[in-house]
Amino acid sequence: MIQAANTSRIGSLNRVDWCSRRVRCLTTTRGSYSAMLYPYRPVRSARERGYITIVCSSQPAHVHTLHLTCQRKLRRRHAARHPASTPMSSRRPSSLKDATDVASAGRYCDRAALMARAQAGEREAYRRLLEDITPFIRALASRRLRDPSEVEDAMQDVLLTVHVIRHTYDPSRPFAPWLAAIANRRIIDRLRSRARSNLRQTQLSPKHETFLVAEPKLEYTGSDAAALRTAIDGLPSGQRQAIKLLKLEEMSLKEAAAQSGMSIAALKVATHRAVSSLRKMLGGQRRSK
Amino acid sequence: MITTPDLIAALVEDATPVRRLRPPLARATAWLIFAVLLIAALGALHGLRTDLAEHLLQPVFTLGIVASFVTGVLAAVAAFLVSLPDRSRLWLLLPAPSVAVWMSTIGYGCLTDWVSLEPDGVRVGETLRCFVTLILTGLPLSLVFLVMLRHAAPLRPTMVAITGSLSVAAITATALSVFHNLDATVMILIWNLGTSVLIIALACTLGPKMFSWVSKRLILDRA
Numbered sequence: 391m392i393q394a395a396n397t398s399r400i401g402s403l404n405r406v407d408w409c410s411r412r413v414r415c416l417t418t419t420r421g422s423y424s425a426m427l428y429p430y431r432p433v434r435s436a437r438e439r440g441y442i443t444i445v446c447s448s449q450p451a452h453v454h455t456l457h458l459t460c461q462r463k464l465r466r467r468h469a470a471r472h473p474a475s476t477p478m479s480s481r482r483p484s485s486l487k488d489a490t491d492v493a494s495a496g497r498y499c500d501r502a503a504l505m506a507r508a509q510a511g512e513r514e515a516y517r518r519l520l521e522d523i524t525p526f527i528r529a530l531a532s533r534r535l536r537d538p539s540e541v542e543d544a545m546q547d548v549l550l551t552v553h554v555i556r557h558t559y560d561p562s563r564p565f566a567p568w569l570a571a572i573a574n575r576r577i578i579d580r581l582r583s584r585a586r587s588n589l590r591q592t593q594l595s596p597k598h599e600t601f602l603v604a605e606p607k608l609e610y611t612g613s614d615a616a617a618l619r620t621a622i623d624g625l626p627s628g629q630r631q632a633i634k635l636l637k638l639e640e641m642s643l644k645e646a647a648a649q650s651g652m653s654i655a656a657l658k659v660a661t662h663r664a665v666s667s668l669r670k671m672l673g674g675q676r677r678s679k
Numbered sequence: 680m681i682t683t684p685d686l687i688a689a690l691v692e693d694a695t696p697v698r699r700l701r702p703p704l705a706r707a708t709a710w711l712i713f714a715v716l717l718i719a720a721l722g723a724l725h726g727l728r729t730d731l732a733e734h735l736l737q738p739v740f741t742l743g744i745v746a747s748f749v750t751g752v753l754a755a756v757a758a759f760l761v762s763l764p765d766r767s768r769l770w771l772l773l774p775a776p777s778v779a780v781w782m783s784t785i786g787y788g789c790l791t792d793w794v795s796l797e798p799d800g801v802r803v804g805e806t807l808r809c810f811v812t813l814i815l816t817g818l819p820l821s822l823v824f825l826v827m828l829r830h831a832a833p834l835r836p837t838m839v840a841i842t843g844s845l846s847v848a849a850i851t852a853t854a855l856s857v858f859h860n861l862d863a864t865v866m867i868l869i870w871n872l873g874t875s876v877l878i879i880a881l882a883c884t885l886g887p888k889m890f891s892w893v894s895k896r897l898i899l900d901r902a
Contacts, residue, residue: 549690550690568765
């Protein structure tokens with residue numbers, strides 16, 4: 391018996407394929423889903439409670455959690471509704487021949503048969519298998535990893551591991567536990583290695599930053615320039631004009647004298663006084679800071 | 680970074696036929712046959728201990744040898760089973776009862792031998808020969824284990840290494856008990872318990888790295 395608020399999003403259940411002890415393939419009115427029994431153990435008695443996580447095969451981001459009260463009730467209900475499908479799909483193939491022959495017995499058999507053919511070197515079967523298991527692995531990784539790029543890395547890691555140790559799969563046994571064990575192991579290894587690297591790393595604060603050049607301190611230079619401009623504006627007009635012409639516009643004494651109409655000596659005196667005044671004004675400001 | 684479709688394409692391109700692993704029990708049997716042959720060869724070269732017949736009449740001694748050998752067998756089976764992804768980790772508990780019996784016989788032997796310990800109970804030369812036996816038994820068995828269980832590298836390397844080394848240690852202890860006159864308490868502790876702990880500790884620290892190294896070498900060679 392399924393108790394869930396979000397069954398409308400998944401649709402009503404049409405069929406359950408008993409892929410393995412942990413994974414079910416569900417066919418609903420809105421598509422096919424792979425469902426993982428959580429926690430990873432079969433519900434043995436009517437008093438036990440659990441819930442299954444439903445992952446849409448075509449849209450792995452759509453993860454639904456359905457509570458189920460009793461696995462046996464669920465099985466009995468679907469056996470009653472679909473007498474033809476349940477006995478066949480719940481049967482575990484006893485050999486490779488069975489796994490190949492009972493191709494219609496759900497995704498479990500499909501994947502087992504595909505893997506058996508992949509072990510024999512059939513590339514098209516292998517491609518179909520890898521493309522078929524990718525959403526399942528992505529869903530598993532998404533449950534433990536947040537960063538999408540890390541999920542992708544973990545998924546590729548799992549695919550590589552599956553490739554390297556594909557000879558360890560025995561087609562007479564369920565495929566999903568074999569795959570889930572590899573995926574979980576690689577994801578946990580990734581989490582552990584990330585935790586170890588995080589322990590070795592120290593977050594840098596702005597205080598830790600050291601600079602070889604003064605560019606990062608331009609903000610202070612900017613504020614000094616503004617203060618200087620304000621101080622110059624506060625000077626008497628003669629001194630302000632002398633500073634602007636000689637220091638800011640970098641004119642020679644003759645040019646400044648010609649432009650301002652002041653004598654060279656007056657310009658020199660005005661500049662000297664202006665610099666002294668500015669030094670006092672800016673020095674006072676720095677001390678007050 | 681390679682995209683997943685590209686990775687799948689590359690893996691499919693590399694999908695050569697592979698030979699399926701034999702059932703774990705069959706592989707464990709093969710390893711045990713190798714271990715028995717190795718011990719038999721060492722026995723033929725070294726000779727059995729002089730007082731073996733006399734000791735076999737003692738129930739504790741016989742029980743200890745049987746328990747250590749059974750531990751070796753069960754730990755080997757457990758290691759081969761656990762090395763596969765879809766087998767339960769509960770198989771690790773398979774050798775636990777025989778380990779308990781084995782350790783209890785060592786403890787009992789210590790208790791009884793403590794009283795009858797004699798200063799010249801163990802000759803100096805025996806220690807060296809024990810060490811040679813230890814190396815000649817433990818090293819080949821460990822190397823064969825590493826090669827046979829290399830596929831466990833990305834899955835459960837530590838657990839497989841510990842269980843496998845327990846098997847190696849137990850079989851080595853059996854060989855030592857059959858070949859050498861080890862009656863003194865300290866020597867029993869050193870050679871039985873000490874070597875087991877040493878081998879298992881080495882497996883804990885070096886096991887995963889060794890598995891990964893052997894696995895990479897063989898995979899590269901195959902490629």
